[in-house]
Amino acid sequence: QAEANRQQNEADLQRRHEQQLFAAQDEGARKALAEEEERKRKFEQDYPRTEYQKQAMEDHPNRAQVMLCGNAGTSKSTLINLLMMVVSHLYALARGGSTVARVAVSALGECTERPTVYTFAEDSPLFHLAIMIATPGAGTLLVPEDTYPRMIGIRYATIVLLVVAERLRAIDHKIYKECLDRRVPVLVVRSKMDNAVENAIDDAEDEGQEPPTAEQTYEAARANVISKAANPPAESGVPSIQIPPERIYLTSRKYVKEIHDVADFRVRDFYRLFQDISAAVANDVSRDARRMVA
Template identity: 25%
Template sequence: MGTIISAILQAIRSSNVGVSPTMSSISQHHRRMETPKNEAHRRAEVLEREKKGKADKAAKEKEAALKAIHRTNKLLEEAKANEKVMEEMMEAQKAVEAKWRKGVHPVEWPSREQYDMVKQRLYQDGKFHLAIAGKSGTGKSSLINAFRGIWDEDEGSAATDVVESTTIVTPYPDPNPANPFIWFDIPGSGTINCPDWTYFNDQGLYIFDAIIVLLGDRFTDGDLAILKNCKRYSIPTYIVRSKSDRHIDELIKKKKRRAGLQSYHEEIVDAARQEYLDKTKKTVQDNLLKTDPPLPPQRVYAVSRDILTSVVQANPLGHDAVVLDEYELLKDMLHDAYSRRSEKSWRVVQDLIKRAGIEVLRYLSPTTEPRSRRGDTFLA
């Protein structure tokens, strides 16, 4: 599996990163919205020229001037009537917006100003923008450090010993300059003074190539808002349960107490691992079905920070290391990033995999990793 990821990563490094399809769609939307404005401006200029011509003619002939004055007065009356109509329309719009904020949530596109500001602040051409979202305490900073292949105490790591209070998106570049990745810490919606349904656009989450939704014990409204909006913008999402090793350790302790001294450690570890994965999967699917409308089923990745960091660093894992979904998460993220943005065809990656002696169909199919993996290389 490490050879696979290395092949994908090699293809990403040698490929020119294309334009984000989401940002291209937003730009096209803005161009469509500007066309009616340009037409209205042109028509206004035509009316102004006609009015000037009538005024010039009125200055030359008294009779024509009287008619022009009458015509001008009529136009003024129509303008006042139109102004009143516009005021009524604005009041109606304000009333509708107030209703929306109370519970009826519209489909929103970011404004031109929002789009340009977020792009200038966060977007870098030629880079993949990968975000991690979740409420405070779910382990976002540690997971960002793990994806970057550094430990929490290393220089340049995301701070993990502070209570989240930031209200802005924070970027963390990949420490390996050969990797075209920027990792972003997204503040939880609970730290932002805005409705959950405006949170996605207000934070500019539409610029990201993929978003990891890091779960605590349950979904928050902010988590669900991210999943819904990513589906609308066709942005890949990955539901991740971090700190999984801690939860599995607790299950192992309980099972050992019940089984007594005659139990086999390996069997207990395997049973605890499977029980945790099954419960986590069921919890996620139940929460997705409870949304209105229900969100489609989606895979959940259970990971451990220490295992993920070691995998990214290409360090060998110990015999007792409990490997969960760390390899699959990295593989799926790199595959989706390459397919979404790289200018080279995915067929190029398939050829690389074949040359590495691995069948493409076997690579793309789900696999169950052994508990211990040694010597695999990923982002290092």
């Protein structure tokens, strides 16, 4: 009987110890959660979400936000339409179809003046996972460069596509640096590469030189982005940025629509961009959103 009582007492002590341990862990977890909520509250107070982002979260809950930004005239909306078209086309082919699903657009204002939210076609697997946001071009009266990153709410994007044209401008440096500071993944998209190829040929002919091949023009464009980012003019006052080569994507609307071989160097970066965006979205979406797709 004494042995039985001893064992029972030890069991009771062990149980009470475990209960106290769980209670302490519970309290620690609650405290950590409260501290995290307070940190978020203070951050959002100092760096509030934009009204369009609040509306987008309400209209499209549990979706990752793929934000396109950059200077005016860099073909941000064109890039969105290309990505939407490819997603719909690939999904239609996977289902044995041959038609391209239409892209739905949920406009919160004119794209040139205010951000526009794009949603994927409803029968696409990405419909429940992500939205794409085309922001107005920087450097206009409505969107001054000094306040651009904060005005469009870069901090709250899942991933940022920084779309640039022939050369990087001061605002491109600011956007890239803001993304790094806020730990937002950023991919640099050099648009209008078909124009770059044609211009390189014209320039060479004007100078009486042998025109470069399209592939040489592509590699020169990639090297130019890296060089200009790392060595901005001293008078510009913008920070030097180091862009990894694999985070630069050379794209062309014309080539994507005309060339169907995804291994062709003229469209290879575009499909690599699509894959990297998909990976970022997959890592960000909530479990609820995943269940909706399943």
